């Protein structure tokens with residue numbers, strides 16, 4: 001009864017290898033739902049790639065990659081805050097590198113955890129976290145293990161911005177420069193420009209860079225012939241045409257959701273799009289499940305583990321047990337099963 005991710009492991013690894021070859025100093029990023037592949041699988045893959053360091057998003061994820069067998073360095077990308085107990089508990093672990101993004105936090109670590117290993121984050125045009133260039137002069141890492149400067153660039157990539165920030169940081173205190181989201185050419189230019197050690201954090205391009213190497217499928221669990229007027233579903237709506245109701249694995253627990261309608265005309269439409277709404281006719285919403293050549297329509301909003309689809313006409317085109325392709329957003333989908341083919 002599963003929503004499955006089918007991976008052509010050899011082809012998937014070929015993409016990983018090509019990214020690894022293009023980015024010397026690569027730091028694989030394994031965070032969140034593991035980009036659909038699971039954190040555990042990505043930790044094992046990073047070990048297989050023989051990398052020296054992996055990046056996770058938050059402190060809680062360190063234990064997950066450790067349990068999967070990762071024994072080398074782990075960088076926590078989200079910056080440390082004094083109220084983050086999980087992150088604080090890692091400050092004395094020799095294999096963990098903590099990101100610091102405010103002067104007051106840096107001062108606190110210098111005083112309270114003088115042996116912590118840290119990256120100091122600089123603010124980019126993303127304006128998320130990090131010290132401004134004006135604050136760099138005040139950076140004093142004391143006895144902390146200074147691992148370098150972290151620069152999280154917007155996904156469009158910005159070489160000039162990276163060069164300015166990196167040069168300012170390195171001029172104040174020598175260290176590696178850790179970046180994200182530069183393409184291979186710009187990364188090579190940055191390396192030449194800086195001359196020092198550089199690290200490149202990559203998740204999306206590394207794990208999801210070749211979408212032809214993995215695909216998601218749901219399984220048809222049930223199929224019912226219905227005629228116009230037949231009642232069905234949680235909302236006890238009526239089928240408006242003769243056809244079939246298909247129950248397919250994959251629901252809200254997996255991250256299968258109703259897509260917002262393309263055009264929200266009235267206030268009522270907007271409310272309907274966000275709340276759980278009763279459908280007044282069958283097949284108003286296109287589902288991510290492909291049956292035959294087309295995406296099938298939802299009969300009603302997805303259930304916890306399955307979705308009800310409406311298939312018009314005499315021939316449903318599928319049988320119970322068939323697997324059907326599903327279009328999933330990898331970073332928001334939890335699969336029941338990973339099939340490493």
Ligand SMILES: *Cc1c(COP(=O)(O)O)cnc(C)c1O
Nearest residue numbers: 029077152180201202203204205
């Ligand atoms: C998530 C993240 C990355 C990786 O981003 P991708 O787009 O998945 O490659 C790099 N750096 C930081 C700070 C991040 O949070």
